[in-house]
Amino acid sequence: MFSENDFIPHKYSQSIETGKFEWSSPSNIALVKYWGKKEGKGQQIPANPSVSFTLNNCKTITKLAFAKKQSQDTFSFDLLFEGKPKEEFKPKIEQFFERVLVYLPFLKDYHFTIDTQNTFPHSSGIASSASGMAALAMNLMSLEKALNPEMTEDYFYQKASFLARLGSGSACRSVKGEVVVWGEHKNIKGSSDLFGVEFPNAIHENFKNFQDTILLVDKGEKQVSSSIGHNLMHNHPFAERRFEQAHENLDQLISVFESGNLEEFITIVESEALTLHSMMMTSIPYFILMKPNTLEIINRIWKFRNETKIPVCFTLDAGANVHVLYPESVKESVLQLIKTELVGYCQNGHYICDQIGIGSEKNQ
Known part of the structure; x- marks a missing residue:
């Protein structure tokens, strides 16, 4: 190294x-x-x-x-x-x-x-x-x-x-x-x-070709730049505990990636997404970056998962859009949910289908 x-x-x-x-x-x-x-x-x-x-x-x-x-x-x-x-x-x-x-x-x-x-x-x-x-x-x-x-x-x-x-x-x-x-x-x-x-x-077969469908709730400019957002963690009342939590969650993911336990994966990933937003909601100045449609999508994903037991979850960046994460094996069912229930909460009905890739590539 x-x-x-x-x-x-x-x-x-x-x-x-x-x-x-x-x-x-x-x-x-x-x-x-x-x-x-x-x-x-x-x-x-x-x-x-x-x-x-x-x-x-x-x-x-x-x-x-x-x-x-x-x-x-x-x-x-x-x-x-x-x-x-x-x-x-x-x-x-x-x-x-x-x-x-x-x-x-x-x-x-x-x-x-x-x-x-x-x-x-x-x-x-x-x-x-x-x-x-x-x-x-x-x-x-x-x-x-x-x-x-x-x-x-x-x-x-x-x-x-x-x-x-x-x-x-x-x-x-x-x-x-x-x-x-x-x-x-x-x-x-x-x-x-x-x-x-x-x-x-080791990474379990469950995570091979994992899917990420990005629901574009708000395509506007970022409300808070990343630099400003990161600076909000200086003197944040919960910062030190948050940094410890990240280490703990990464530790848990090591075993989750090995075992393929999707239930534990979902718990960690969704908790991380909500923690990120809670850090911004409890900083000075404070921000709420989720939109009403973000929350609607989250609630509908939870409802769908509870009813079907299909292992689909969400994560968020520092904004309103929702990344819907799920194994390739349940792709058909999750895309059906997106097309019938979730697309209406996207700006102009827009979403992007993606999946795990390998990184940068040189074009000849």
């Missing part, structure tokens, strides 16, 4: 004038939630460990073209979103470049054209910052590998996750693996605050 200093290169064995790469990186949905950062501006160190399912269909596709330039005083890049200039995204990329310059010293040597698009609607409540920053990190690592062809695969992926984290914390869970852990946890070998790692323990 690599340390932070290992990611600072000393020299490169090759030079390259121009080129381009293209990567796609998925979003992910946390089962045990990351909410709150350790002190230290810009470091993106989680206050508690988290674990997520990597998605398959909801992803960002990013092309990175680069050309050597004369002046090396400043960063130089154009940013296109779905083929059109997107000036409002540029400050975030500039900030990201500043954070990672020590790890990617070539950043001021090139002019970059970053051309990015999502396979899902922007502002759909799906974590586009996670997939977007992961895709950018993968492209930048491809350039570094071209400058240093001796780089190992382990180093490539761990550094990509490390860099993605500095752009958006949860982005480090979108680099590699179906189930990814981020944050140090005593019972998970190799776990680190610096990057995400593939869950190293």
Whole structure:
């Protein structure tokens, strides 16, 4: 496992004038939630460990073209979103470049054209910052590998996750693996605050091709940015107990993933979702991010599960949309529930069908 200093290169064995790469990186949905950062501006160190399912269909596709330039005083890049200039995204990329310059010293040597698009609607409540920053990190690592062809695969992926984290914390869970852990946890070998790692323990067949149907209750802009939300955990009256709870729930998931116990899985995942929202409802300032339709969907999922004993559950990000999680074996029944009962609570009847994926992929 690599340390932070290992990611600072000393020299490169090759030079390259121009080129381009293209990567796609998925979003992910946390089962045990990351909410709150350790002190230290810009470091993106989680206050508690988290674990997520990597998605398959909801992803960002990013092309990175680069050309050597004369002046090396400043960063130089154009940013296109779905083929059109997107000036409002540029400050975030500039900030990201500043954070990672020590790890990617070539950043001021090139002019970059970053051309990015999502396979899902922007502002759909799906974590586009996670997939977007992961895709950018993968492209930048491809350039570094071209400058240093001796780089190992382990180093490539761990550094990509490390860099993605500095752009958006949860982005480090979108680099590699179906189930990814981020944050140090005593019972998970190799776990680190610096990057995400593939869950190293056994995973039961019940979780193979696990499904995630995302019900788009509210497709508007986030009511609370992630940065503001994480900062609400500083001096939060329940913060320390919450961080302990995350460790405990991750411990329980280790055995749940091994045994395939879906009942316990549902209890942990739904509790985590509601705890995330309870943290925001009990902070100062406080926020209620669920909408009336969010609660209607939750109640109808509970009713359906109680009546049918079908193992379907929900989780939530920091917003109103609902991720409906269920094994592939019950897909037909759950989609029937969504089409007949739940779609009416979605904005314009929109929902997205997804499932577990493997992480970022290079497009040839």
